[in-house]
Amino acid sequence: xxxxxxxxxxxxxxxxxxxxxxxxxxxxxxxxxxxxxxxxxxxxxxxxxxxxxxxxxxxxxxxxxxxxxxxxxxxxxxxxxxxxxxxxxxxxxxxxxxxxxxxxxxxxxxxxxxxxxxxxxxxxxxxxxxxxxxxxxxxxxxxxxxxxxxxxxxxxxxxxxxxxxxxxxxxxxxxxxxxxxxxxxxxxxxxxxxxxxxxxxxxxxxxxxxxxxxxxxxxxxxx
Amino acid sequence: xxxxxxxxxxxxxxxxxxxxxxxxxxxxxxxxxxxxxxxxxxxxxxxxxxxxxxxxxxxxxxxxxxxxxxxxxxxxxxxxxxxxxxxxxxxxxxxxxxxxxxxxxxxxxxxxxxxxxxxxxxxxxxxxxxxxxxxxxxxxxxxxxxxxxxxxxxxxxxxxxxxxxxxxxxxxxxxxxxxxxxxxxxxxxxxxxxxxxxxxxxxxxxxxxxxxxxxxxxxxxxx
Numbered sequence: 322x323x324x325x326x327x328x329x330x331x332x333x334x335x336x337x338x339x340x341x342x343x344x345x346x347x348x349x350x351x352x353x354x355x356x357x358x359x360x361x362x363x364x365x366x367x368x369x370x371x372x373x374x375x376x377x378x379x380x381x382x383x384x385x386x387x388x389x390x391x392x393x394x395x396x397x398x399x400x401x402x403x404x405x406x407x408x409x410x411x412x413x414x415x416x417x418x419x420x421x422x423x424x425x426x427x428x429x430x431x432x433x434x435x436x437x438x439x440x441x442x443x444x445x446x447x448x449x450x451x452x453x454x455x456x457x458x459x460x461x462x463x464x465x466x467x468x469x470x471x472x473x474x475x476x477x478x479x480x481x482x483x484x485x486x487x488x489x490x491x492x493x494x495x496x497x498x499x500x501x502x503x504x505x506x507x508x509x510x511x512x513x514x515x516x517x518x519x520x521x522x523x524x525x526x527x528x529x530x531x532x533x534x535x536x537x538x539x540x541x542x543x544x
Numbered sequence: 545x546x547x548x549x550x551x552x553x554x555x556x557x558x559x560x561x562x563x564x565x566x567x568x569x570x571x572x573x574x575x576x577x578x579x580x581x582x583x584x585x586x587x588x589x590x591x592x593x594x595x596x597x598x599x600x601x602x603x604x605x606x607x608x609x610x611x612x613x614x615x616x617x618x619x620x621x622x623x624x625x626x627x628x629x630x631x632x633x634x635x636x637x638x639x640x641x642x643x644x645x646x647x648x649x650x651x652x653x654x655x656x657x658x659x660x661x662x663x664x665x666x667x668x669x670x671x672x673x674x675x676x677x678x679x680x681x682x683x684x685x686x687x688x689x690x691x692x693x694x695x696x697x698x699x700x701x702x703x704x705x706x707x708x709x710x711x712x713x714x715x716x717x718x719x720x721x722x723x724x725x726x727x728x729x730x731x732x733x734x735x736x737x738x739x740x741x742x743x744x745x746x747x748x749x750x751x752x753x754x755x756x757x758x759x760x761x762x763x764x765x766x767x
Contacts, residue, residue, distance in 0.1 A: 361584050363584055363690065363692060363697060391701060392700055393700050395699070447584065450639035450671055450674070469715070476618070477614060478615075479614075480637065495718065499718065
C-alpha cells in the first residue's frame with residue numbers, strides 16, 4: 322500500500338506543480354506580486370495581513386486577499402475591514418490550499434481582476450507541515466512565527482522554513498512576557514534558511530511594519 | 545484520481561483503526577491510562593506535559609511519554625527533565641502520529657513495560673488538522689489551545705475539538721497581555737463539543753494544574 326500511496330502523492334504533487342506553474346505565468350504576465358502566507362494556527366496571520374492590506378492601500382496600492390480555512394468565514398470578514406476585496410476559501414477538512422483551489426476561486430471572483438492589481442495575498446490554512454508541499458504559483462512564500470510559539474519551530478518544521486523566501490516574527494509586543502529569546506530564534510531561522518529576510522513585527526503596536534511594507538513596495542515595484 | 549484517493553484514505557484509516565483497537569485492548573488489559581495530546585505548534589504541549597509528569601511522579605504515579613515531531617529530539621530531552629522515561633518519535637515529514645508508529649515504538653522500548661505503568665502520555669505532532677483522523681488507542685484525547693492563539697480556533701478546527709474528551713487552555717498567565725476573551729473561548733469550545741471538561745492552566749505559574757492532576761488521578765484510579 323505504501324508504494325501506491327507514494328505514487329499517488331507524486332501524481333498529485335506533479336499535477337499541482339503544473340497548475341501552479343500556469344498560475345505563476347498568469348501572475349507574472351498581469352504584473353501582480355503574489356505572496357503565500359504560511360504559519361501555525363494562532364500565529365496572527367490575519368491581524369498581520371489586515372494591517373498590511375490597510376497600510377498598502379494607504380500608499381495607493383491595489384491589493385486583494387484569498388484566505389483559506391477548514392471552516393468559517395471569520396478571517397475574510399476580519400480582512401474585509403481593510404477595505405480590500407477578500408475571498409474566503411473553505412477547504413472542509415483539507416489541511417492546506419492547493420493550486421486548483423486558487424485557480425477556481427480566481428475564475429469567478431467578480432470583484433477582482435488580476436490586471437491592475439499590485440499585490441495578491443494568499444493566507445494559507447494554519448498548519449506548519451502540509452502547505453509546504455503545495456506551490457500556489459506565488460513569487461514569495463512567507464513563513465510566520467510568533468514569539469509565543471517557541472524559538473525551536475524552524476528546526477522542528479524545516480520543510481516550511483527551508484522553502485520560504487521571507488520570515489516574519491509576529492507579536493513582538495509579547496516578547497517580554499513570553500521570555501522570547503530573539504537571538505536563538507534568529508539563529509534557528511538562519512540555520513534552516515541562511516540569509517532569509519527576517520521581519521520582526523507587531524500588528525498591534527505597528528512595530529516593524531514600515532520595514533515590511535517597504536520590502537513589499539519594492540518587490541511589487543510600487544516606488 | 546479523487547475516487548482512488550478517497551478509497552486509499554479509507555483503507556489507511558481502516559487499517560489504523562484496527563491497529564488502534566488492538567492497542568486500546570492492550571492498554572486496558574495492562575491498566576494504563578493513555579492520553580493523546582493534540583494542539584497547534586507552539587501551544588505549549590511540552591511545557592504542560594513536563595509539569596504534568598513531574599507532579600504525577602511527586603504523587604507516586606508511574607508515568608511515561610512518547611513524543612512526536614517531524615524532526616529533532618528537543619521535546620524528548622525537555623520532558624526527560626521530569627525524570628520519567630520518554631521516547632521521541634520522528635515522523636520525518638508526516639504530519640501526525642499513527643497507531644503503527646505507537647505499536648513499533650512500544651515494542652522495543654526497553655525502559656518501559658505497560659504492566660505497572662499508571663499513565664502513558666502521547667504528545668502528537670503540532671497540527672490541528674491531521675492528527676484528528678488518527679486514533680492511537682488512547683482513552684482520552686486532549687485538545688490544547690493557548691490564550692495566544694485566538695478564541696475562534698475551536699470553530700475553525702471543529703474536527704479536533706469535536707473528537708476530544710478534554711480541552712486544556714494553556715498559558716493563562718498571558719491572558720491579559722493577549723487580550724484573551726475567556727467567555728468567548730469557553731462558548732466556542734462548548735459549541736463544538738458540549739459538556740467537555742475544560743481546564744484553564746499555566747505551566748509557568750502552576751495555575752489550574754491541581755484540578756488537572758486530580759482529574760488524571762481519578763481517571764487513572766490512583767486515589
